[in-house]
Amino acid sequence: MATSSDRRAVYSPDLIQMDFAQPEHITAGEYYDEQAIRISNSIDEELKKESARRKDASRREIKVMLLGQAESGKSTLQKQFQLYYASQTLDHERPSWQPVVYFNVLKAVRMTLDELDYEFNSRSKGDPNAITEIPIASSSSHSLPSTETALANEGIWRREIGELRVQLLPLIAIEDTLASELSGGISLAGGRTGAFVRSGWQALVTSTFPLSDSRLAAPGRTHAPEVVNLAARTLAACVEPIKALWRHRAVRQLLESRKLRLDESAPFFLDNIERISKPDFVPSNDDILNVRLQTLGVMEHTFPINMGGATYDWKLYDVGGARGQRHAWVPYFDDATAIIFLAPISAFDQYLEEDPKTNRIDDSLQLFNAICSNKLLVNAHLVLLLNKADLLRKKLAAGIKVRKYITSYGDRPNVYENVSEYFRSHFIQVHRRKDVAKRSLYMHFTSMLDIKATQSIIADVGDVILRQHIEQIGLA
Numbered sequence: 001m002a003t004s005s006d007r008r009a010v011y012s013p014d015l016i017q018m019d020f021a022q023p024e025h026i027t028a029g030e031y032y033d034e035q036a037i038r039i040s041n042s043i044d045e046e047l048k049k050e051s052a053r054r055k056d057a058s059r060r061e062i063k064v065m066l067l068g069q070a071e072s073g074k075s076t077l078q079k080q081f082q083l084y085y086a087s088q089t090l091d092h093e094r095p096s097w098q099p100v101v102y103f104n105v106l107k108a109v110r111m112t113l114d115e116l117d118y119e120f121n122s123r124s125k126g127d128p129n130a131i132t133e134i135p136i137a138s139s140s141s142h143s144l145p146s147t148e149t150a151l152a153n154e155g156i157w158r159r160e161i162g163e164l165r166v167q168l169l170p171l172i173a174i175e176d177t178l179a180s181e182l183s184g185g186i187s188l189a190g191g192r193t194g195a196f197v198r199s200g201w202q203a204l205v206t207s208t209f210p211l212s213d214s215r216l217a218a219p220g221r222t223h224a225p226e227v228v229n230l231a232a233r234t235l236a237a238c239v240e241p242i243k244a245l246w247r248h249r250a251v252r253q254l255l256e257s258r259k260l261r262l263d264e265s266a267p268f269f270l271d272n273i274e275r276i277s278k279p280d281f282v283p284s285n286d287d288i289l290n291v292r293l294q295t296l297g298v299m300e301h302t303f304p305i306n307m308g309g310a311t312y313d314w315k316l317y318d319v320g321g322a323r324g325q326r327h328a329w330v331p332y333f334d335d336a337t338a339i340i341f342l343a344p345i346s347a348f349d350q351y352l353e354e355d356p357k358t359n360r361i362d363d364s365l366q367l368f369n370a371i372c373s374n375k376l377l378v379n380a381h382l383v384l385l386l387n388k389a390d391l392l393r394k395k396l397a398a399g400i401k402v403r404k405y406i407t408s409y410g411d412r413p414n415v416y417e418n419v420s421e422y423f424r425s426h427f428i429q430v431h432r433r434k435d436v437a438k439r440s441l442y443m444h445f446t447s448m449l450d451i452k453a454t455q456s457i458i459a460d461v462g463d464v465i466l467r468q469h470i471e472q473i474g475l476a
């Protein structure tokens with residue numbers, strides 16, 4: 001039955017314009033009673049329809065939260081979803097990724113120079129683990145360097161790197177301004193560095209939506225903020241020193257000895273510097289997937305997805321994964337349809353940026369534990385993606401030992417099959433012990449930069465979530 005406040009809400013002009021002419025065979029009292037009943041019935045009918053419409057809309061709404069620690073690949077997965085289900089929207093956004101790619105290049109160049117500085121300084125202080133030079137003259141003859149040759153080479157390398165640094169200074173000088181432009185002036189407490197974005201950031205960095213042919217023909221990028229134009233021009237002018245730095249023997253040696261600590265995607269951008277620094281550069285899908293840009297707060301992405309003949313509104317909530325960001329997740333928990341939890345299994349040799357004592361695999365397990373046991377999430381379906389499988393393979397192939405970082409791994413073979421299974425079993429155990437709702441757990445190993453492989457997993461995960469949603473809500 002309609003309440004008075006409900007009635008106000010549905011009191012439409014159609015209902016008001018009912019026929020009020022009084023027939024002759026009934027009294028005025030009877031007539032008005034009848035009219036009142038008719039109006040009341042119509043209101044009830046409207047309310048029922050409205051409620052059915054709302055129910056149907058909520059049945060067609062699928063809210064998926066992407067959770068996991070910082071750098072686990074949540075935003076990358078969101079982009080893969082977009083690429084699979086709504087690629088035209090990614091095309092529309094393409095120009096806004098251009099300054100982000102520039103920022104990734106600038107950061108990679110600056111970090112490379114910082115690391116070289118650190119190594120050279122450690123060497124001056126007599127650190128036995130610091131860089132040891134391969135002699136220039138004898139590098140092809142495989143003979144060991146004499147102390148004099150090594151010292152001479154050190155001098156040459158320092159001078160060469162010093163010269164490159166001077167040439168690259170104008171580029172490095174732009175990094176902070178570009179980061180601030182991308183972040184809309186936000187800076188984070190705790191000394192964390194980089195660029196951060198939150199909802200609506202794309203409108204801040206470019207007004208050239210959609211990407212038009214005229215824009216492609218106009219290398220001046222007149223609509224982008226000045227700092228973006230400046231970064232493009234400076235990159236074009238610095239392409240040779242960047243290439244020289246990236247192929248320099250000191251850098252190659254640090255890379256080989258795994259002493260060059262760069263963002264994981266830095267090699268991709270430095271390898272592609274020639275293409276990126278062209279005046280008509282437009283980011284490719286691979287560029288967009290490879291960029292590192294930290295999420296702040298919760299970013300909602302909505303796209304209609306047609307599945308089995310019906311259209312569903314998928315809302316993906318891409319959250320910031322660093323510890324200081326996790327409190328912002330909770331308000332979204334109670335009506336989430338599904339959680340996709342990402343755990344980067346390549347991170348066994350890494351520690352949290354926000355807490356350098358915590359191993360990143362440990363943090364992922366603790367976080368997954370908290371998600372499984374959270375009572376607000378009992379109605380949400382669970383999907384677990386053990387991500388960065390490609391990087392795990394590379395690290396193991398390079399000889400990095402798991403047991404050095406995770407002592408419980410013991411003497412098990414240091415190969416992908418055993419290591420990946422070991423991590424998988426730990427996550428399964430957490431789920432078995434802690435899942436308050438005794439849900440089934442859908443799990444995949446993923447390499448999120450591999451478009452083809454990820455797209456088939458997305459189709460699979462999408463199907464699973466939809467099927468479970470339909471079962472739960474009873475939609476035929």
Ligand SMILES: Nc1nc2c(ncn2[C@@H]2O[C@H](COP(=O)(O)OP(=O)(O)OP(=O)(O)O)[C@@H](O)[C@H]2O)c(=O)[nH]1
Nearest residue numbers: 070071072073074075076290291295321388447448
């Ligand atoms: N090699 C490799 N790199 C990946 C994979 N998934 C993501 N990345 C890269 O890892 C970096 C971090 O990924 P993001 O998607 O930004 O991480 P996030 O979880 O959104 O991080 P926050 O927003 O800080 O919480 C990016 O440079 C990605 O390109 C993967 O499976 N393999």
Ligand SMILES: [Mg+2]
Nearest residue numbers: 074075294295
């Ligand atoms: Mg993110």
